[in-house]
Amino acid sequence: MNSSDSAQTKGPSPLSDAATLEFRSVMKRYPGQREPAVENLSLTVPAGEICVLVGPSGCGKTTAMRMVNRMIDITEGDILLDGRSVKERRPAELRREIGYAIQQIGLFPHLSVTDNIATVPRLLGWDKQRIRARVDQLLELASLDPHETRDRYPAQLSGGQRQRVGVARALAVDPPLMLMDEPFGAIDPINRERLQNEFLRLQREIRKTVVFVTHDIDEAIKMGDRIAVLQKGGKLSQYAPPAELLMYPANPFVEDFVGADRALKRLALQRVRDVDLWKAPLVRVGEPVAEARAKLSDAEVPYPLLVDDQGKPLGWLSERALAGERVEEELRSNPKPILDLDDVLRDALADLLYEEAQYGPVVDHRGAVTGVLSIEILSHALRTDPEEVPSGADAL
């Protein structure tokens, strides 16, 4: 936001209300098919939360999403947006109030970035100045430079930029609900990661209700406040926050779908700063050995960690370093892996395994040691009750 706050005058506040979405026994049967595509789907998405619909191909997740803005008609049951049935609304009007982003993005190639984003505002009759201000605000929100991008055609943008414009376009009139159908599905893994993080950051600001469709359980765990796992035939298997889903899969299907490594996946939900670290026995060269030994007896780690004046880790000391009166620089091993407070636990574990280490020093943003993370702490984290585990969106 920052600079865009001032540019915005009349547009809707980016912090406007989000809508509550409720599926009530929704059923969809396509003509000529015996099995329904979606069967008796009931779930509520609280305002401001990301609900991920996840499941294998043909599980009806996209169908379920597309019934919300009536791109697909509901056969039975109802979908309520802030308590009001979508069936009462004229489809075109309803859709203008619901952000819509799809995997293929669907930017209009004959319109500039500005005109693409301005599509719905123009349908709603916004004046030129308001549209212009809103476009620039959205481009900044989507991490794009307005001056550089606003007059370009979609073909002149990179894949990641197009995706950002797609999201900006979906947010144009500040809709209380966003539908996103595998929005990052066609992006390479590195950029997908970045776009996911960007969207989560954005979501922390705008707090929309989001229905997010994906077939990728890792993406679901990362993006979702709640995850609805659908199985073939559109049956809801489980609807739960990510940690609960991983800890207590409701049935063999969910267990299978989240994967045998679900315990490891739970580690992706937490960061190093979220767990209780061990105290590090920090010593400096020239320090009296008695003091160092005192620190060591206090700590769970059997070796003292040598740090420099700024508190940056230099290495683990050997027994010989404590032989004299003063601590000498007799390194037993290098301090690797050096972990960051913001590292995801899964990555921290990978680093420990890679370095074949039992524990690693954890540093803050200045690089100074604040504690030690060990394999023991990680295995304890795996046993923690999900109630204490933050959801994917909050962890970031």
Next chain:
Amino acid sequence: MSLLLAQVEIREREDTCVADNGFCPDWIADNFDRYVDPFFQHVLLTVVAMGIGFAISFSLALIAYRKRWLINPVTQVTGVLYTIPSIAAFFLLLPITGRGFLTATIALVSYVLLIIFRNVLTGLDNVPDDIKDAGRGMGLTDRQLLWRVEVPLALPEIMAGLRIAATTTVGLATLAFFAGAGGLGEQIFSDITFKSNVVTAGVLCLLLAILFDIVLLAIQRLLTPWMRALPMESRRRWMLWRSGQTVTGTTPGNDRTLTVS
């Protein structure tokens, strides 16, 4: 009568080049006036036929785009019209509409219908599904989607159709004099043995065809500035842009249609 008079006029000249039916620049310079009126008749015939032909076939294509069952009957009927030799068409129409501009126009119009109809329809059909889906999902009505998205994106194909139709019509309009509608054809056939005459009228026809093509191309450029943003090799078939996009972006095992996942 005029046909006879023209020949008499030419034969009266003493010039040996003219007497030999040769290519005589002097004669062309002296007699250029006689081609001005036929030239503008020719322009008028082409423009009117193209205008009416476009109005009819564009409307038919828009209707058939929504009501797909109409595509076959329309293609067949316009196909038959396209196949009737134009001279035959003139003579078939003579008893009904009589000699003159109307008869020639009807025949010329019937000839361009198929070309334009097919190109408009192809253009509309080529608009990628994801773009239509996004438009609809954003709340564009069918009509808004058609005029703001589908027709603009079909313009390259539509304009290509118009250019083919224009060139064809300029050529066919040389036969319009059989229906008594004048044009450069009347000049050509007034003395088809005289090279100066045939070359002058023929070159004017050619220039006219090129002129129409250039004008239509300029209009296309003006209407589709976005085409220039596309990579060079895919401008002709801008759809390639989309396939290029998926080649760089698709993850394996992720092929799915829009409607059901």
